[in-house]
Amino acid sequence: MAIKKSAGQRIGVTxxxxxxxxxxxxxxxWTFLTSFKSELDAISMPPKFLFFNWTLENYVDVQQRxxxxxxxxxxxxxxxxxxxxxxxxxxxxxxxxxxAPGKRTKDLLMWMLSTKMMPAVGVLVPIYLLFQKLGLLxxxxxxxxxxMLLNLPLLIWMLYTYFKEIPNDILxxxxxxxxxLINEIVYVLTPMAVPGIASTMLLAIILSWxxxxxxxxxxxxxxxxxxxxxASYSAPEGFFWAKLSAASTLAIAPILILGWFSQKQLVRxxxxxxxx
Amino acid sequence: xxxxxTATAGRALVSPSVILLFxxxxxxxxxxxxxxxxxxxxxxxxxxxFVGLQNYASFLSDPDxxxxxxxxxxxxxxxLVISVGGGMLVALLMDQPxxxxxxxxxxxxxxxxxxxxxSALVWKNLLMNxxxxxxxxxxxxxxxxxxxxxxNWPMLSVIIVVSWEWLPFASLILLTALQxxxxxxxxxxxxxGAGALSYFGYIVLPHIARAITVVILIETIFLxxxxxxxxxxxxxxxxxxxxxxxxxxxxxxxxNFDVGSASAGGIVAVILANIVAIFLMRIxxxxxxx
Numbered sequence: 152m153a154i155k156k157s158a159g160q161r162i163g164v165t166x167x168x169x170x171x172x173x174x175x176x177x178x179x180x181w182t183f184l185t186s187f188k189s190e191l192d193a194i195s196m197p198p199k200f201l202f203f204n205w206t207l208e209n210y211v212d213v214q215q216r217x218x219x220x221x222x223x224x225x226x227x228x229x230x231x232x233x234x235x236x237x238x239x240x241x242x243x244x245x246x247x248x249x250x251a252p253g254k255r256t257k258d259l260l261m262w263m264l265s266t267k268m269m270p271a272v273g274v275l276v277p278i279y280l281l282f283q284k285l286g287l288l289x290x291x292x293x294x295x296x297x298x299m300l301l302n303l304p305l306l307i308w309m310l311y312t313y314f315k316e317i318p319n320d321i322l323x324x325x326x327x328x329x330x331x332l333i334n335e336i337v338y339v340l341t342p343m344a345v346p347g348i349a350s351t352m353l354l355a356i357i358l359s360w361x362x363x364x365x366x367x368x369x370x371x372x373x374x375x376x377x378x379x380x381x382a383s384y385s386a387p388e389g390f391f392w393a394k395l396s397a398a399s400t401l402a403i404a405p406i407l408i409l410g411w412f413s414q415k416q417l418v419r420x421x422x423x424x425x426x427x
Numbered sequence: 428x429x430x431x432x433t434a435t436a437g438r439a440l441v442s443p444s445v446i447l448l449f450x451x452x453x454x455x456x457x458x459x460x461x462x463x464x465x466x467x468x469x470x471x472x473x474x475x476x477f478v479g480l481q482n483y484a485s486f487l488s489d490p491d492x493x494x495x496x497x498x499x500x501x502x503x504x505x506x507l508v509i510s511v512g513g514g515m516l517v518a519l520l521m522d523q524p525x526x527x528x529x530x531x532x533x534x535x536x537x538x539x540x541x542x543x544x545x546s547a548l549v550w551k552n553l554l555m556n557x558x559x560x561x562x563x564x565x566x567x568x569x570x571x572x573x574x575x576x577x578x579n580w581p582m583l584s585v586i587i588v589v590s591w592e593w594l595p596f597a598s599l600i601l602l603t604a605l606q607x608x609x610x611x612x613x614x615x616x617x618x619x620g621a622g623a624l625s626y627f628g629y630i631v632l633p634h635i636a637r638a639i640t641v642v643i644l645i646e647t648i649f650l651x652x653x654x655x656x657x658x659x660x661x662x663x664x665x666x667x668x669x670x671x672x673x674x675x676x677x678x679x680x681x682x683n684f685d686v687g688s689a690s691a692g693g694i695v696a697v698i699l700a701n702i703v704a705i706f707l708m709r710i711x712x713x714x715x716x717x
Contacts, residue, residue, distance in 0.1 A: 161523075161524055161525070161526075164520070164523045164524070164525055165525040165526045165527070167520060168520050168521060168523070168525045168531055169525075169527070169531065171517060171520060171535075172530075172531045172534040172535050173534065175517075175534060175535050175537075175538065175591075175594065175595065176534035176535070176537055176538075178538070178546070178549055178550060178553070178554060178591065179537055179538065179541065181549075181553055181554070181561065182545075182549050182553065185553060194558075194559035195559070196559055196564060197564055197568075198559075198561055198564055240443050240444045240447060241444065243440035243441070243443070243444075244440060244441045244443070244444040244445075246440060247436070247437035247438070247439075247440040247441040248437075248441060250433070250437075251433040251434055251436065251437030252437070253434060253437065253438070257712075259441070259445065261708055261711070261712055263444070263445075263448055264708065264711065265704060265708060266448050266451065266452045268648055268700055268701070268703075268704035268707070268708075269452060269456070269697060269700065270651060270652045270673065270693075270696045270697060270699075270700045271652055271654075271673070272652065272654075272672065272673040272676040272677065272692070272693050272696045273455075273456065273459060273693040273694065273696050273697035273700075274455035274456060274458075274459055274693065275676060275677065275680055275681075275689070275693060276458075276459055276462055276676075276680050276686055276689050276690050276693060277454075277455040277458035277459055277462065277690075278455055279680065279681070280686070281455075281458075300447065300448070300451040303444060303447065303448060304448065307444060332433075332436050357540060360542065361540070361541075361542040361543065363542060363543045363544055363654070363655035364652065364654045364655065364673075367544075367654075367655060367658060368677065368681065377542065378542050378543070378544050378655065379544075381542065381544040381545050381548060381659075382544045382655070382658065382659045384548055385544075385548055385658075385659040385660070392552055392553060395548060395549075395552060395553075396549070396553065399545040399548070399549060402542060402545055403540065403541050403542060403545055406540050406542075407537060407540045407541070409540075410536070410537075410539070410540035411533050411536070411537075411540075414532065414536060414599070417536075417599065418599060418600055418603045421596070421600070421645065422600060422638075422641050422642075422645065
């Protein structure tokens with residue numbers, strides 16, 4: 152460290168940093184704590200921080216009354232399924248841009264990125280009407296298709312930046328040995344790119360899991376994921392904080408854990424490689 | 428190296444994605460453009476007619492549109508100031524030699540992973556409720572009247588929630604940029620006796636300027652389309668106090684069934700987003716060359 156700090160300063164800075172971090176994290180912690188309270192404790196004044204009767208009844212209730220697992224299942228299917236299908240399109244595209252670039256490759260990449268910039272409301276009306284005509288409203292296939300297309304540019308971009316880091320010589324050597332194109336991608340490139348593909352998928356899954364424009368507008372019940380499930384708690388009759396907290400904890404816990412694992416890739420993916 | 432064969436294969440492999448994205452982007456956009464020139468209500472869908480630019484004229488002269496445009500800009504600018512300014516401070520703090528940086532980083536980034544519907548409802552009920560929310564308790568303990576957040580300060584409340592969602596993003600990106608600062612540069616600056624302020628102004632700021640720009644542009648693109656937070660807390664109200672352009676378009680399309688007017692609004696949103704996108708694309712394009 153260049154600017155030397157005394158031990159005292161270091162402790163001071165550490166305390167300040169912890170206070171700030173705990174404040175930022177607090178709403179999540181508070182939700183977590185509230186989820187174990189009775190409804191009465193949840194709205195008690197003064198608030199009960201740790202000393203209340205810890206109970207799991209909210210978690211039981213959330214499942215029994217509103218079938219949490221159905222929504223969770225939809226979230227899992229949509230976020231993993233859509234991106235796995237997206238991967239089938241993105242891997243070959245990224246391969247070709249990284250290892251067989253043409254004159255227009257850079258323009259093509261920029262154009263793909265530009266599709267990400269289009270605001271969803273700009274196409275809400277036609278997509279809604281088309282889906283209505285085709286019977287795709289409130290279907291996992293329909294919403295999944297939209298989520299897949301939303302993330303496709305990001306998948307291609309991230310994979311492209313990872314593939315660029317793989318030395319071309321290795322692929323050429325495989326080619327010399329007479330590997331076909333498919334063999335080259337499946338047996339040579341993919342194993343080397345597994346870490347890159349994994350972190351790309353992680354980020355894409357997080358984004359799809361939390362996507363809340365299309366999932367709210369295109370689903371009602373059958374295909375509704377957790378974003379829509381939580382939104383149903385905004386109705387006045389859903390005025391049960393402990394249950395809202397339990398449902399919220401269940402909805403964010405898996406993705407929070409995935410997110411913590413993917414911090415590094417997050418920066419790279421969310422800035423399209425502009426900040427590494 | 429690209430032989431004729433690999434070049435052909437390359438085109439074949441990239442075209443499925445290109446075709447998909449082309450259809451996804453162009454077809455609905457053209458349809459929106461087309462609808463925006465029709466008088467077309469879903470309640471009376473047989474009785475449609477071509478009206479030219481009339482939808483734009485009525486949409487743009489609608490006082491609700493002006494309010495929504497104003498709300499959109501207020502929301503974007505306020506959240507940018509809070510999240511980038513606050514994120515900068517958080518990043519500078521975390522860049523100091525502190526104990527337990529890894530745990531700190533996990534806590535700070537966490538809100539970014541929370542789905543918008545959860546953040547909005549947790550803030551609205553558990554924290555900002557004027558009767559039994561935590562903020563009300565703090566206010567009363569300090570001898571103040573609790574603030575009736577979403578009724579009396581609806582826009583400010585939405586801004587606070589959305590800022591909490593985006594502060595972690597700015598912090599994380601700026602911290603990453605700060606940490607890539609050369610140790611030697613830091614050392615040289617301290618040997619030259621640079622004070623904290625001039626060190627920040629001449630060394631740190633130029634180094635992270637690009638990261639700041641990228642954060643601002645990416646956040647702007649997402650903030651222009653804030654929807655779920657408003658949908659679950661205020662439904663755009665009271666009145667139109669928290670209606671932004673995305674919410675207005677949603678209301679016209681799916682609540683009022685006015686396809687023509689909603690489409691005109693959608694096109695306005697596309698134009699707004701494109702103005703920002705052009706700048707962002709330039710920066711990323713430059714990066715691609717470097």
